Amino acid sequence: MNDNTPMISLQHVDKTLGGRKVLDDMSFDVGRGDSFVIVGGSGVGKSVTIKHIIGLIKPDRGHVVVDGQDITTMRPIDLNRFRRRFGMSFQEGALFDSMSVFENIAFPLRRHTKFTDSQIRERVDECLDMVHLEGVSSKRPSELSGGMRRRVGFARAISLKPAILLFDEPTTGLDPVISDVIADLIVEMDRTLNTTTVTITHDMKVAFKIADRVAMLYKGRIVEEGTPETFQQSQNPIVQQFIQGRAEGPLTE
């Protein structure tokens, strides 16, 4: 695979859910090693978009191509194997509530690596350390706060050091300091491991810090895309309203 092909490419994706056309001819590319940030209003289809990238939702029309392979036409067994390249953290955490925090993070390591128990323990501790969680590894997810759960989900996503990371609102509900820690982590993984990341966020500060490119999702497609600088200076009234968080404007009409 040559280096110019994008790592992730959505091509003319349509998706109707619950009688509503959520994605309407959505297309975008994410380059190898890039950090791509998607912003947009609540309920606009950001989570649906990110689930298309890992094949949890199949498009009604169009294609999703990851690392040169069309995952929309892949056999389920191949898709299952292909997903080892991904790590994903979910908006609501989606931790396995029958397992402890430790077992949650160890789960992908146990299944997809030949790590010994001590190597697994080491890696889990390392991941928990990175998200600044201590002394929680034997707790159940139900004993954690929302923000802690989100960080455990984040730790589980990165534990295998995958080539592609998808984060659905990784910093929502976290205090500003921990938000910044998570943002730094994403930047660091992009630099040191050359990970391709797609992050959904409402936090413009985080967005501009981690992004190589920012895209704004509106009415089922990307209406504006650019580097943090060009995005910030966009003349698009939708983008301006969103960045400034104003109540009046095209978004609320």
Place this chain on the structure above:
Amino acid sequence: MNILERIGRVFIRLFEETGLWFRMLVRTFVWTFRPPFEGGEWLRQMVRVGVDSIPVVFLTTMFTGMVMALQTYNGFHRVHAENFVGSVVALAMLRELSPVLVALMVTGRVGSSMAAEIGTMRVTEQLDALEALATDPVHYLFVPRVIAGIVMLPLLTILGDALGVGGGYLVGVKLMGANPVIYEQNTYQFLQMNDVWSGLIKSAFFGLILTLTGCVRGYYTSGGAEGVGRATTAAVVSASLIILFTDFFLTKLLF
């Protein structure tokens, strides 16, 4: 017109769901032989299906055996055939009552809880998380549960056989005053190995049906907490119906 349409719709749904059920059966079968094998998870499910069901099985089959003896004794007494009570109880328990009753009780206990468990995982996106971690839910959740059902139900049925026959003996001998030696002799007299086998084979099928139905119902849950409730009820109702339905055809097939 309206009513015909409704009936038609019910049948279409029935066909669809049957198709879905068999598709999941095939998927479960295929994944059973693919690594990694989660030994610990298999064991945990066997305990859950088998060991934890012992008290329920104990009470159900024992009392059924006792009632059987009581009823047949009363009836047979009229034609002076009391001696055959032991045979009737043993035949009925081994061939029919123990496998079916055990299966229905375990459906209520375990099939429902599997539907609720997997249904909750669906509505909290834990199934999506499993898939995102390159783990097929059928592989990780269905396979250990279905295997546990197939292995443990025959074992529970053996226990049920023994308790049912034992309960019948207690009532026949201690309560109705039958001759213990004759009663025991009559219990074994007409039994063939085939009676034991047919019951055990049936119960293995029932174990497959009740676990798979619970899993499938949970897997296709939608609509939050209410959806989980619906999936749970549906799992028990449809598994019970399929069990009774299959029972007839298996009995016909196995004599």
